[in-house]
Every structure is written in C-alpha cells, then in structure tokens.
Amino acid sequence: MLGKDFRSFLEEVKEKHPSNYIEIDKEISPLYETTAIVTKLEQQKRTPILHFKNVKDTEFSVVVNTCASRTTVALGLGVDKRELPQKYRDALNNLIEPNLVKEAPVQEIIQVGDQVDIMKLPQMRYHDTDGAPYISGGIVMAKDPDTGSYNCSYDRLMMKGSRKLGIYMTPGKHLSQIYEKAEQRNEPMQLAIALGNHPAWCMGALFIGPYDTDERHVMGGLMGSPLDVVQAQTVDLQVPARSEIIIEGEILPFEREEEGPYGEFTGYSAGQVPRPFINVKAITHRQGAIFQDICGGPHRELLLMSTIPMEPSILDFLQKNIPAVQSVRCPAPFTLFVSIKKSRDGQAKQVILTAFAADMQVKHCVVVDDDIDLTNSQAVIQAIATRAQGDRDLIMIKGVSHDELDPSRSEGKPISDKVGIDATAKPSLEIFAAKPKVPAEVMDRINLEDYIGKNGGKSSRESQETPSETVTR
Ligand SMILES: Cc1cc2nc3c(=O)[nH]c(=O)nc-3n(C[C@H](O)[C@H](O)[C@H](O)COP(=O)(O)O)c2cc1C
Numbered sequence: 001m002l003g004k005d006f007r008s009f010l011e012e013v014k015e016k017h018p019s020n021y022i023e024i025d026k027e028i029s030p031l032y033e034t035t036a037i038v039t040k041l042e043q044q045k046r047t048p049i050l051h052f053k054n055v056k057d058t059e060f061s062v063v064v065n066t067c068a069s070r071t072t073v074a075l076g077l078g079v080d081k082r083e084l085p086q087k088y089r090d091a092l093n094n095l096i097e098p099n100l101v102k103e104a105p106v107q108e109i110i111q112v113g114d115q116v117d118i119m120k121l122p123q124m125r126y127h128d129t130d131g132a133p134y135i136s137g138g139i140v141m142a143k144d145p146d147t148g149s150y151n152c153s154y155d156r157l158m159m160k161g162s163r164k165l166g167i168y169m170t171p172g173k174h175l176s177q178i179y180e181k182a183e184q185r186n187e188p189m190q191l192a193i194a195l196g197n198h199p200a201w202c203m204g205a206l207f208i209g210p211y212d213t214d215e216r217h218v219m220g221g222l223m224g225s226p227l228d229v230v231q232a233q234t235v236d237l238q239v240p241a242r243s244e245i246i247i248e249g250e251i252l253p254f255e256r257e258e259e260g261p262y263g264e265f266t267g268y269s270a271g272q273v274p275r276p277f278i279n280v281k282a283i284t285h286r287q288g289a290i291f292q293d294i295c296g297g298p299h300r301e302l303l304l305m306s307t308i309p310m311e312p313s314i315l316d317f318l319q320k321n322i323p324a325v326q327s328v329r330c331p332a333p334f335t336l337f338v339s340i341k342k343s344r345d346g347q348a349k350q351v352i353l354t355a356f357a358a359d360m361q362v363k364h365c366v367v368v369d370d371d372i373d374l375t376n377s378q379a380v381i382q383a384i385a386t387r388a389q390g391d392r393d394l395i396m397i398k399g400v401s402h403d404e405l406d407p408s409r410s411e412g413k414p415i416s417d418k419v420g421i422d423a424t425a426k427p428s429l430e431i432f433a434a435k436p437k438v439p440a441e442v443m444d445r446i447n448l449e450d451y452i453g454k455n456g457g458k459s460s461r462e463s464q465e466t467p468s469e470t471v472t473r
Pocket residue numbers: 136137151152153154155156157168169170171173174175205206207208209294302305306473
C-alpha cells in the first residue's frame with residue numbers, strides 16, 4: 001500500500017464505490033449546516049463520504065464521514081467488511097515501524113510563528129451546545145519523555161484564538177499520562193496534530209491497549225507497509241509525511257483555561273472545565289489541502305471509528321489472557337458483551353475482571369455462553385433474565401476511575417461503579433435447564449407453503465431486523 005494516503009483513498013472510493021462519495025459544490029456554512037446534512041442522511045440510514053468544496057470563510061474544502069461505513073473502511077484496508085476484525089488483529093500481531101523520509105507533501109506549505117492563524121481553517125460547529133468551533137478529526141501525537149515511545153489518539157480541540165487550541169485529554173488515557181509526566185518534570189509537552197489521514201492511520205491511532213504500544217506501528221501493520229514520517233518544523237516529533245495538514249505546538253505545565261462545552265459521543269453535552277491548552281507553533285500543509293472533519297456528537301462516523309478498533313483490540317487482549325473467550329461486542333457507550341466457551345466455575349467473573357483491565361472505558365460487562373449471538377442484544381438480555389441471579393452473578397466494584405464524560409458519574413467526579421453480570425448458564429450450558437425445540441425430523445418434513453400458501457398472507461417483503469450499530473469509544 002505504499003504511497004497511499006487520504007487523497008488516494010478518496011479517489012479509490014470515488015472509483016470503486018461511487019455511491020459512497022458525494023462532492024458538494026453549493027456553498028455551505030460550517031455553523032451547524034454540515035451536521036444538518038449528516039443528520040438528515042443518517043435518518044435515511046445513509047453515511048456517504050461528503051466532500052464540501054465550498055465552505056464559508058475558508059479556503060479549505062471539508063471532508064466528513066471518511067470512516068462512516070464499514071464498507072469503505074474495509075476498502076481502504078484492502079479487505080471485505082466481514083474480514084475487518086481479523087485484519088485488525090493480524091495488524092496487532094504484525095506491527096511495522098515507521099520510515100523516516102526527508103521530503104514530505106505535508107510540508108509543501110509551512111507557516112511558523114506569527115504566520116500561523118488556525119482561524120483560517122474551517123470553523124466547524126456541530127451542535128447548539130458547542131461553546132466554540134472545534135477540530136475533531138485530528139490525530140494527536142506525543143512522545144513519552146522517558147522512553148521516547150509515541151502515542152496517538154483523537155482528542156477534541158477547541159479553537160480559542162489564532163494560535164491557541166483547547167484540548168480535552170481523558171484523565172487516565174495515554175496522552176494525559178504523558179502530560180502528567182511532563183508536569184512532574186515541569187516541562188512543556190510537545191505535540192503534533194495530523195489531519196487528513198488514510199483510514200488505516202485513523203484505525204491504528206484508535207488502538208486500545210498498553211501504554212507503550214506505538215500506534216504508528218499499528219498503522220503500519222494495517223497498511224502492510226511502514227508509515228512514512230518526516231521531521232516536524234518546530235517540535236521534536238516525526239509526523240506523517242502524507243497527511244493533509246499538521247499542526248505543531250506545545251502544552252505548558254500547570255496552565256489551565258476553560259474548555260467546552262461540547263456535544264459528545266454519549267449524546268450529552270460536556271460542560272466547561274479548566275483544562276490544559278496548546279500554544280500552536282506551526283502549521284504545515286499540502287497544496288490544496290483537504291480538511292478532514294468528523295461530525296461531533298453521537299453520529300455514525302465517530303461511533304464506528306471507535307468500535308472498529310475497539311472490538312478486535314479488546315478481543316485480542318482477552319483471548320491472550322483467557323482462551324475460552326469467543327467474541328466481543330460494544331453495543332453502547334461504556335458497555336461490553338463477551339461470549340465464552342466456559343470450562344470452569346467462576347470463569348465468567350475472571351473474564352469480567354480482565355475486561356475491566358482491557359479498557360478503562362468498560363463500565364458494564366455482560367458475559368454469556370457462546371450459544372448467544374452477541375449482535376442480537378435481545379438474546380443477551382434474555383440470557384441475563386434466564387441464566388443470572390443478582391446475588392450470585394453480579395460483581396460490583398465501587399468508585400473506580402472512569403470516563404468523566406459519563407453523565408451519570410458520582411458527585412461530578414470521574415469515577416463510576418463497574419458492574420459485571422455473569423449471564424452464563426450454571427453450572428454449565430450442557431446440564432442447564434432443557435431447551436425446548438421442534439424435533440429436527442418434523443422441521444425437515446413440514447413445508448410452510450403447503451399450509452399457508454406461497455406468500456404466507458404477507459403482501460410486502462418481510463422486514464429483516466438488522467442489529468443496531470455498535471457504539472462506544
Ligand atoms: C472522533 C474521536 C474523538 C475523540 N475525542 C476524544 C477526546 O476529545 N478526548 C479523549 O481523551 N479521547 C477522545 N477520543 C478517544 C481516544 O482518541 C481513543 O480512546 C484513543 O484510542 C485513546 O488513545 P490511548 O489508548 O493511546 O490513550 C476520541 C475518539 C474519536 C474516534
């Protein structure tokens with residue numbers, strides 16, 4: 001996949017899935033209007049890539065929904081959408097280091113110091129509760145000050161002024177850990193933000209796992225070739241050479257300014273809180289750079305971007321610890337379903353504890369036997385109803401550090417109670433209560449048409465229930 005980047009991906013979708021790529025020439029305002037279009041299309045269950053060519057008050061064109069469909073993300077990764085989870089796990093087990101280059105398209109245009117004005121970028125506001133324009137589609141890169149190991153993550157960025165960005169780093173996630181280390185040393189944390197990225201880079205950045213895993217290696221694994229990186233202009237970091245835009249800057253220790261409010265993936269707006277902020281030192285970009293945007297709030301792209309890497313990352317972690325684990329699904333924010341082939345008493349509870357360790361975002365974890373289809377939430381609820389007892393099968397760990405964006409958190413603090421439900425059959429599925437079924441011989445013999453006619457009294461096509469899309473980050 002050498003040479004692949006955001007532009008080549010857009011071209012590929014245009015050519016191979018034209019219905020998933022729409023160019024819009026009519027002028028649009030970044031003030032809620034792109035969100036209105038995304039929302040109206042989502043109401044029709046459509047999530048095409050939208051390329052807004054003419055955005056008010058900026059020279060940059062804007063692309064939204066880059067990763068809003070499994071079909072197009074899979075296309076970018078060179079697989080069918082059914083193979084996506086396995087492709088991700090293969091990448092985790094075949095990490096590839098980046099490759100340093102000297103010349104980079106992303107440095108075709110360089111603006112440093114006084115030349116920098118981030119307000120020239122599109123000023124996207126998604127919802128009426130957003131306190132300012134936000135940059136939501138940037139991969140934030142920073143280095144551990146001790147080991148030099150890189151971390152990549154998405155972090156919302158509030159446009160505060162021509163050279164100032166607010167940032168929201170979830171306490172406990174890796175970027176905030178790096179910042180804590182910088183503060184302990186009383187040093188600034190340098191960072192770079194990459195915008196306009198190939199889906200393999202987006203999915204790699206969202207790897208869930210150990211602190212010391214360099215997400216750029218996951219990006220390489222997903223592409224099957226190293227990520228090309230170039231030395232940044234004003235910070236000691238190497239940045240993706242073929243991104244569209246790089247913002248370079250640093251966060252000073254112990255300085256805080258109000259950040260927020262912002263409509264989040266939970267479906268709620270998070271309020272204004274004093275937080276660290278970025279002093280922007282440089283912007284570099286390609287000629288005719290395209291601004292990659294992700295619609296804030298609980299929209300399809302944000303939810304899918306989180307889920308595609310999260311499920312295989314957590315499954316990989318769980319199976320390496322407990323091979324009895326069969327599959328996982330994130331059906332809602334902070335929620336994980338796991339299915340297991342149980343071989344021992346108490347194994348489901350061991351899985352629950354391991355799942356809490358796999359990702360701090362897991363607040364509720366339900367474990368079922370592997371006869372339950374996790375894509376069918378109704379079947380999971382049924383298992384809780386018929387295979388679990390509150391006193392015996394519920395685990396609760398009170399007051400654990402958790403995502404402060406959970407609007408139900410206790411006393412406004414970033415802590416939640418972690419709850420696990422062992423909804424496996426006890427002592428085992430084999431000797432659990434009998435499951436009634438029609439004898440196979442009768443099922444084979446009975447032909448529906450012989451009894452109720454060809455259409456079975458139905459005039460329209462039977463509606464097929466599709467599992468609701470997975471949601472969490
Ligand atoms: C579009 C998008 C926006 C996100 N915004 C934030 C954010 O503002 N703050 C944050 O801490 N995490 C945010 N996340 C989640 C993290 O980027 C994600 O959990 C990442 O994997 C964390 O990296 P880490 O495991 O290296 O800490 C966002 C994720 C997505 C997909």
